[in-house]
Amino acid sequence: MRPITICRSLKPEVLADMRRLGTMQRLKSGQPVFHEGDPARRVFMLTLGSLKIYTLLGDGRRQVTGFMFPGDFLGISLEGEYAFTIEALQSAELWWFSRPAFDSFIEAHPSVERELYRMAAHELAAAQRQMVLLGRKTAAERLASFFLELLKSQEQLNGGRTERQFDLPMSRLDIADYLGLTKETVSRMLSELRSRGLIRLEQQNRIEVLDREQLEDVAGGNDEV
Amino acid sequence: MRPITICRSLKPEVLADMRRLGTMQRLKSGQPVFHEGDPARRVFMLTLGSLKIYTLLGDGRRQVTGFMFPGDFLGISLEGEYAFTIEALQSAELWWFSRPAFDSFIEAHPSVERELYRMAAHELAAAQRQMVLLGRKTAAERLASFFLELLKSQEQLNGGRTERQFDLPMSRLDIADYLGLTKETVSRMLSELRSRGLIRLEQQNRIEVLDREQLEDVAGGNDEV
DNA sequence: CGGTCGATTGAGTGAGCTCAACTTGAGTGG
DNA sequence: CCACTCAAGTTGAGCTCACTCAATCGACCG
CATH class of the missing domain: 1.10.10.10 (Winged helix-like DNA-binding domain superfamily/Winged helix DNA-binding domain)
Structure with missing residues (x-):
């Protein structure tokens, strides 16, 4: 069981709040944010550049399951390991939060929890469209x-x-x-x-x-x- | 924007509670629960039988994006329309809830909200595996x-x-x-x-x-x- | 300028599709 | 109980869309 979540479009005031709580990290083109199998310890928000998310099969076949753009959010899973690798496509800038920091943030802003849920639902709809694309187009x-x-x-x-x-x-x-x-x-x-x-x-x-x-x-x- | 959610594996005590609040509906094989484009007014829980979830392309091509089994949960989206059709594979039995009833239930059990989020994350991980399957296997x-x-x-x-x-x-x-x-x-x-x-x-x-x-x-x- | 890496174009191949025949099995009625 | 029907599943033959392998193009860079 490897729960994962990619989230997008947090409200601006929430983003500002999280930026105060987080730590900034710069990435060069091609640099990984994390690898498949790494423990899912952190929550990230992308502020600049773009990232790719992908999974590898044993023999090197690769499936890119998504791209991330500024304002996008990722790594909000409650347990387990990342089931994919994330890598910078260009120079990028992101903010990360330890899980306890993120959890206490959620507690301080209870409305955010529903917001996170709404975003996950949005991602699920996108995933479903991608399945139609990959399966039938x-x-x-x-x-x-x-x-x-x-x-x-x-x-x-x-x-x-x-x-x-x-x-x-x-x-x-x-x-x-x-x-x-x-x-x-x-x-x-x-x-x-x-x-x-x-x-x-x-x-x-x-x-x-x-x-x-x-x-x-x-x-x-x-x-x- | 068509947010949707499919959720699984609610805790037994929560299921029991929802069963008290809901209305039971029986389905015959092939009978639809709802169609693509229907307003997303209800939340369902499957208790017996199995369902298929699918999307159609204009010319009749079809992609089944998932199957549902007893204990599975679906239709928890906060707004919009269903982006797919759900149909019974066999005789089935499910419990539905109006959205206000479901919302007040959530309010009464705040811990469920995080649980729902966890389940959505689980579904996203499954969707990602399915993308690898459809794209590269x-x-x-x-x-x-x-x-x-x-x-x-x-x-x-x-x-x-x-x-x-x-x-x-x-x-x-x-x-x-x-x-x-x-x-x-x-x-x-x-x-x-x-x-x-x-x-x-x-x-x-x-x-x-x-x-x-x-x-x-x-x-x-x-x-x- | 050469060198390198990504993108484009070309030629031939093959995994999975289409179309079609056949088989199996579940009902239904004599 | 068997004959018949009809739908679902299996198997076969040939085809096609996207793949593989290879050559070329073009942009960037030392």
């Missing part, structure tokens, strides 16, 4: 869904304003391991979406969405009518 | 993993006693839609595991594990040495 549908997910989280960070562009802080291999594909297939599907005029590469790692409606059709499997 | 590995998952949940229901057999209350198609395969592939892999002597079909829908160690090797990808 084609390569093109997966990449389109991923781009829309990134676009939406970008929009949420900017207070709900509609966006046309977003960054890809992760490599093609990371994307592949998140979508259950190979890096070659990711590259090919990216080229396909580009040649169909749905997206444009502003730079190697920055995407502009040219036709959002059709991208959403592809993502939802309502393509090739 | 072969057909044989998926089926072996599934059988071990069922065996373990069977053992947990029986108070931790080791078991050799378990039931498959779902059809081959349900299994396929859970594992991201087709029913034909499930059938073929089942025949393969059987011909390799790792399992035996006690009946059409009852499996006996003959070589658990090797089944675990297959499930974890440590096969074909």
Whole structure:
């Protein structure tokens, strides 16, 4: 039994409060926050940069189960060991808390407990969508869904304003391991979406969405009518 | 935003308490508990039988995201709509609670809130394992993993006693839609595991594990040495 | 400029899918 | 009790989408 939790979007006043209680840590690109099997002793909040969360199979196959962006929260499990590895994609900055400190914080702010629960429910819904993606979507549908997910989280960070562009802080291999594909297939599907005029590469790692409606059709499997 | 939650393994005394507050409902095989998009008004606890949870894509592709067994808990989301459909696999019996009734119950038992959170964390860990399965495992590995998952949940229901057999209350198609395969592939892999002597079909829908160690090797990808 | 690493593109392969035939088993009625 | 029906499961044959392996491209950097 390895209970884990990833949480997002704590209220600003709560974040400020936790920042007072926590300790800051800087990470370089590629540096791990912790490894699979480490005891789950700390609670983290990401403030800068981005992280990837992944699990390895015995023979080296890798599944990226999520990415984390500023404001995201992780490591809130009540016991046991981490069931995954977390690594910085770029220079990153996070705040950590010992579990007793976090527990006493929860006690001081009882409303936060329900908030944490709400966030876990949100993560579960995201996990369920990812299962549909991994279990039933084609390569093109997966990449389109991923781009829309990134676009939406970008929009949420900017207070709900509609966006046309977003960054890809992760490599093609990371994307592949998140979508259950190979890096070659990711590259090919990216080229396909580009040649169909749905997206444009502003730079190697920055995407502009040219036709959002059709991208959403592809993502939802309502393509090739 | 469609927050959802599936929870398991509430403590017996809590279950008893909720049973006093709830209303019982019987379900026939194939009968839905609710549909995708229904407002999330109620909280359920399953007491008898088993259920499947699934999401449909526009063109009919289906992903089963989980199964529920007696003692399992579901529908604890604070707002929004159900993001999936739940259907009975057999005759089933469940207890439901209006959200206000459930909320006041939570208020009366504050310790339950943390318990609910712990269960959600447990579900998240399971969701993460399922992402590894769907993203990176072969057909044989998926089926072996599934059988071990069922065996373990069977053992947990029986108070931790080791078991050799378990039931498959779902059809081959349900299994396929859970594992991201087709029913034909499930059938073929089942025949393969059987011909390799790792399992035996006690009946059409009852499996006996003959070589658990090797089944675990297959499930974890440590096969074909 | 060469060197290196990530991304793209190409060619051929294969695991799992599709389509189809056949088998099994659970009901149902004569 | 057996014949019939119908749904579920199994097996076979061929195909396809994504994979593997390999070559090339391109950006960054000493």
